[in-house]
Amino acid sequence: PNEIILPKMLTRTLDQLPEPYIIKDLNSRYLYANIATAKLAGLRSPEDMLFKQEHEIQSRLMEDETVVNEWQIQDRNVSQNRKPVTMLEIHPGAVEFPYIVRKVPFYDDDNHCVGVVTYAKNLEVFTLKDFVRGNTPGSLLLTKPDEYFTEKECEIIFLKLQGMTSKEVGNRLHLSPRTIDNRLKSLYDKVGVNHFDDFSDFCERRYYNRYLPRSEE
Numbered sequence: 007p008n009e010i011i012l013p014k015m016l017t018r019t020l021d022q023l024p025e026p027y028i029i030k031d032l033n034s035r036y037l038y039a040n041i042a043t044a045k046l047a048g049l050r051s052p053e054d055m056l057f058k059q060e061h062e063i064q065s066r067l068m069e070d071e072t073v074v075n076e077w078q079i080q081d082r083n084v085s086q087n088r089k090p091v092t093m094l095e096i097h098p099g100a101v102e103f104p105y106i107v108r109k110v111p112f113y114d115d116d117n118h119c120v121g122v123v124t125y126a127k128n129l130e131v132f133t134l135k136d137f138v139r140g141n142t143p144g145s146l147l148l149t150k151p152d153e154y155f156t157e158k159e160c161e162i163i164f165l166k167l168q169g170m171t172s173k174e175v176g177n178r179l180h181l182s183p184r185t186i187d188n189r190l191k192s193l194y195d196k197v198g199v200n201h202f203d204d205f206s207d208f209c210e211r212r213y214y215n216r217y218l219p220r221s222e223e
């Protein structure tokens with residue numbers, strides 16, 4: 007593939023922005039990162055990130071191999087499907103606040119997708135304990151993986167995958183434990199399984215374990 011040369015007018019504009027901006031190629035190598043990105047990663051300069059993948063960058067934010075692999079899968083999905091995705095990133099060991107990330111395809115002058123643009127913004131109004139128990143993955147999807155489950159079904163699925171009991175899920179959703187159990191039985195029937203472990207495996211294969219549903223309250 008041809009070398010990607012970023013216009014100076016683009017990079018100089020992004021350099022001035024207080025939010026992190028990243029441009030990667032189709033192999034998830036950093037073509038551009040602004041100062042805010044380096045600050046988020048705990049690095050002295052964006053130069054420490056250029057032409058590298060996450061696993062080659064010395065940053066606490068990128069130490070978790072599972073999370074890094076997930077980021078690169080997201081990059082591939084965005085570039086191949088030509089559709090943006092939005093995530094909630096949770097990395098309490100590396101950053102003080104969770105932050106929203108949006109990834110969009112990066113096109114050249116011939117309308118070919120040649121990479122991915124990533125934008126991040128702190129979400130300081132959130133307290134993670136409000137909606138998770140602490141064992142959630144570091145990267146949460148805010149875009150539903152597909153239409154297999156409804157939004158209401160996703161609420162139950164997410165809370166159950168956090169390890170909550172039917173009573174705890176019912177309290178969170180203002181439903182009785184029996185109602186939660188009945189809805190779980192319907193979900194098992196929908197998937198064609200009889201046990202929670204099998205249901206959990208199904209959800210993980212389709213990335214529903216990473217989807218944070220929109221609250222309808």
